[in-house]
Amino acid sequence: MKKNIFLTAVACIILLSLPEPALSEVTVIPMPGQVPVFSDVDVGNSHYVAIKFLKERNIISGYVDGTFKPENEINRAEALKILLVSIYKAPAKDSHLLTFPDVKAGTWYYDIVEKALKNGIVNGYSDGFFHPEQTIKRAEALKIILLQENRELPVAVAEPPYNDVPVESWFAPYAEVSKERDLILETHDHGNLLPDDTLNRGEYAELIYRLLESENELHFGRATYYADSLAGYGTSSGVPYDPAIFTAANKTLPFGTRLLVTNLANSQSVEVTVNDRGPYATGVDLDLSRSAFSAIASPSTGIITTEFKIMSQ
Secondary structure, eight states: OHHHHHHHHHHHHHHHHOOOOOGGGOOOOOOTTOOOSBTTBOTTOTTHHHHHHHHHTTSOOOOTTSOOOTTSBOBHHHHHHHHHHHSOOOOOSSOOOOOOTTSOTTSTTHHHHHHHHHTTSOOOOTTSOOOTTSBOBHHHHHHHHHHHHTOOOOSOOSSOSSTTOOTTSTTHHHHHHHHHHTSSOOOTTTOOOOTTSBOBHHHHHHHHHHHHHHTTTEEEEEEEEOOGGGTTOBOTTSOBOOTTSOEEEOSSSOTTOEEEEEETTTOOEEEEEEEEOOOOSTTOOEEEOHHHHHTTSOGGGOOEEEEEEEEEO
16 A cells, blocks of 8 residues: 555656657657658657548648648638548538638638538638638637537536636537547646647647547547656556556556557557556556557657557456
């Protein structure tokens, strides 16, 4: 019992001290035959798996110069184009007439905005304009993708899904679904959604990818690893922690659950068994043994973004 308490306390201190790495700091282990998805999206890009997935399905195509420009902000028209290619939704019978003064016939986005209006996922601003060139915010992006998906949404939200999402806010139902399906991970330090932050092209591609793959029972979260000094200490299941064995800690999954964990920056995967509780730092979902983490990323990375699938329970 004392060992488990000590293990938890030390793990929390280690996790809280680990900063989220910048993109340039991420170290990955390339797989044989891996090539860049675009000339500016190579193995190691935090959205590598998502962008590769969308390109292979002809959802995105990039620019004529062979780039994708993942760090560039995405505007409302571009976001709609990607979304409408990703998910089909039959337009309502009572289709609205497109009357936005800033969406003229002949522009590349005219048909896109018209279809989105008919689908009931956009309605413009109070000034009567659509503003296709305007960047899209996190809350707005969640709204349009979930309306296009056309699943049932919660009518009311009882508890804030993120620390900065009041239950009475217009975007609370969308944030609730986002939290349940890991569409946008809460911030590591404070558990926030940051609803007014704009998205770049890489982040939006990641959001669409998660929307599509969450239907296939994939989960998304951050992962880190145990400190070497914890070797031999008891886990919550009673089994001593062994850095050489592929194991993991999770807050809720039953002991013995087998997970396939994939690093979203390089598509490397490892299978682990849950045998401990944790991690307890905000915004971190898995503690991997050092050997399991090293199989999909360099330990110097500290924290990585992953997808994981339950193989057996």
